Amino acid sequence: MLELENVEAYYGDSRVLQGVSLSVKDGEFVSILGRNGVGKTTLIRSILGLMDRVEGSIQLDGTDIKRFKTHDRALAGIGYVPQGRGILPKFTVRQNLMLGTFANPKSNRGNGARIAEWVFELFPILREFLDRRGGNLSGGQQQQLAIARTLLSEPKIILLDEPTEGIQPNIVEQIEQVLIDLNRKHGKTIVLIEQNIGFARRASQHFAIMDRGQVAARGPVQELTDQLVHRHLAV
Structure with missing residues (x-):
C-alpha cells in the first residue's frame, strides 16, 4: 500500500x-x-x-x-487527520464534513454530494451538532469531526x-475503538x-x-x- x-x-x-x-x-x-x-x-x-x-x-x-x-x-x-485537528472553526459541522467530499474521486466533490449515513453511526454526536460551528465543539468532538471529514474522502490509507x-x-476510548473497528472490520x-x-x-x-x-x-x-x-x- x-x-x-x-x-x-x-x-x-x-x-x-x-x-x-x-x-x-x-x-x-x-x-x-x-x-x-x-x-x-x-x-x-x-x-x-x-x-x-x-x-x-x-x-x-x-x-x-x-x-x-x-x-x-x-x-x-491519502487521508490525513492533522495534529490539532485542523477543523475550520467558523464553518458548521455540516460544512466541515462536506469538505471531505472534495477529496473523494467517487463523489461530486461538494456539488450535490451528501454526507454518508455511516459517518453518524460512527460518531452519533455529529448528527446532533450538524449546524453548530466547529469552533464551538469540545476538543474531543472536534477530533471526531476531523476523523469523520477524512473518512468522507474514502481514502486508501489514513x-x-x-x-x-x-x-x-x-x-479517547471512543476514538480508539472507532479506529480499531475501521481497521479490523472495514479493512x-x-x-x-x-x-x-x-x-x-x-x-x-x-x-x-x-x-x-x-x-x-x-x-x-x-x-x-x-x-x-x-x-x-x-x-
Missing part, C-alpha cells in the same frame, strides 16, 4: 529525516512512535508533499507519488497525527503517530520507533517491549 525507501527530508538546508524506509501493507495498522522532535510529523509531511525537499522513493499502490502535489496525493487516496492528544479519557489501512504506548499496543499490528530522524526499531507490536519503550521513548 505505502512504501518509503531511503527517504530524506529537508527544511531549507537542514536534513530532518535520514534514510527512512518503511512499508505499510494493505489493511495494516502501523504505529509510529518516538519522543517529541524526532521526525514523526516530518515523516507525515513528507508523505503529504509538504516539505521543502524530499529525496528517496515514496510509492502508493505501486505509483511513485513523490512529484505529486498535495491535493493530488489526497485524490490518489494518516493520523496524535489523535488522542489533549482529549478527555472517555472520548482500512492506518498509520498512527502516537505517544500513547497503550493505544499503540492495543490497536497496531506493527510499530516503528523513530529517533533523531531515523527508524531506530520496528517489528510486530508483540515486540514492542518495555525495554524498547524505556530506551527510545522515556523522557
Whole structure:
C-alpha cells in the first residue's frame, strides 16, 4: 500500500529525516512512535508533499507519488487527520464534513454530494451538532469531526497525527475503538503517530520507533517491549 525507501527530508538546508524506509501493507495498522522532535510529523509531511525537499522513493499502490502535489496525493487516496485537528472553526459541522467530499474521486466533490449515513453511526454526536460551528465543539468532538471529514474522502490509507492528544479519557476510548473497528472490520489501512504506548499496543499490528530522524526499531507490536519503550521513548 505505502512504501518509503531511503527517504530524506529537508527544511531549507537542514536534513530532518535520514534514510527512512518503511512499508505499510494493505489493511495494516502501523504505529509510529518516538519522543517529541524526532521526525514523526516530518515523516507525515513528507508523505503529504509538504516539505521543502524530499529525496528517496515514496510509492502508493505501486505509483511513485513523490512529484505529486498535495491535493493530488489526497485524490490518489491519502487521508490525513492533522495534529490539532485542523477543523475550520467558523464553518458548521455540516460544512466541515462536506469538505471531505472534495477529496473523494467517487463523489461530486461538494456539488450535490451528501454526507454518508455511516459517518453518524460512527460518531452519533455529529448528527446532533450538524449546524453548530466547529469552533464551538469540545476538543474531543472536534477530533471526531476531523476523523469523520477524512473518512468522507474514502481514502486508501489514513494518516493520523496524535489523535488522542489533549482529549478527555472517555472520548479517547471512543476514538480508539472507532479506529480499531475501521481497521479490523472495514479493512482500512492506518498509520498512527502516537505517544500513547497503550493505544499503540492495543490497536497496531506493527510499530516503528523513530529517533533523531531515523527508524531506530520496528517489528510486530508483540515486540514492542518495555525495554524498547524505556530506551527510545522515556523522557
